[in-house]
Amino acid sequence: MLDFWNGLSRCLDHGYKGLFLALLGLGLGWWMYVPVHEFMHVVGCVVTGGEVRELRLDTIYGGRLFAQVFDFVKVGSAYAGQLTDFDREPDLRYLSTVQMPFLLTIFPAVWLFQKCGREGRPLGFGFLLPVALAPFVSITGDAYETGSILATQLPPWSSPEMRELLRGDDLVLCAHRVSQAAFSPWGGWALSSLIGTVWAFAVYGLGALISRQLTSP
Missing domain, CATH: 1.20.91 (Influenza Virus Matrix Protein; Chain A, domain 1)
Known part of the structure; x- marks a missing residue:
């Protein structure tokens, strides 16, 4: 990915400080994006008339907190988070459920990711990396x-x-x-x-x- 390498190169122009800020942004971005990603799956199902019965979310990503607010959230997962029980029929609903989080990638994540890379903003570059590159992850x-x-x-x-x-x-x-x-x-x-x-x-x-x-x- 040229965008990644070019952006990283610009961020590293700041030396170790740039690397530290990029890694800090990456950690924060991943931590925040995981629950957002999973709840967007929920939105994709619900807006097409489906029902979500179970979303498993690890404690580190706020699983316990969200479980107190939403009955369908369960604490703990073999993954960072996973929608485990929801209406998959018809297939258009299934596709909507799977695709919904990636609307953030299409806009504004890639645009802002490239912008931060060009301008050498390591914190923003790292923060946006998990969302912009989510399809590849x-x-x-x-x-x-x-x-x-x-x-x-x-x-x-x-x-x-x-x-x-x-x-x-x-x-x-x-x-x-x-x-x-x-x-x-x-x-x-x-x-x-x-x-x-x-x-x-x-x-x-x-x-x-x-x-x-x-x-x-």
């Missing part, structure tokens, strides 16, 4: 899940059994399920991974396009 998670929803529209993998095997927000776990199946649909898994990767670049690319439009004279 999600290659094995939400990106794969997006790909699996789309891939399982195709006849070879559109049966309920294939959807159960291929769909999910953990590429590695889905690969394990596929490997244990009597008839392993590796083609569907590979296509899901490919679509997810293309999707990640497309999301960032759309954000970069908007950024260019906003910064061009």
Whole structure:
């Protein structure tokens, strides 16, 4: 990612102070973005008429606090956070649920991330990095899940059994399920991974396009 390396280079013009501020911003940005990301999944489900029954959130990201406010929030997760029980039907609702957090990537995160990088603002650069690069961080998670929803529209993998095997927000776990199946649909898994990767670049690319439009004279 040229934006990352160019921005990091500008931030490091400030020396160790720039590196420290970038890392501080990264830590703060990640800590704040995790719950925002998960609750945007919730919004994506609810605005399409779905119901969320369980969102698991680790304590360090405010799981205990949010659990006191929202009945569906449960403390503790194998991941930083995960929407574990929600309405997935129809598929458009499922897609909306998965996609919603990445609206922040498209705008304003990429635009501000590039701006901070160009101007050598290490704290802002680090803070925005988790949001701007979220599609790539999600290659094995939400990106794969997006790909699996789309891939399982195709006849070879559109049966309920294939959807159960291929769909999910953990590429590695889905690969394990596929490997244990009597008839392993590796083609569907590979296509899901490919679509997810293309999707990640497309999301960032759309954000970069908007950024260019906003910064061009």
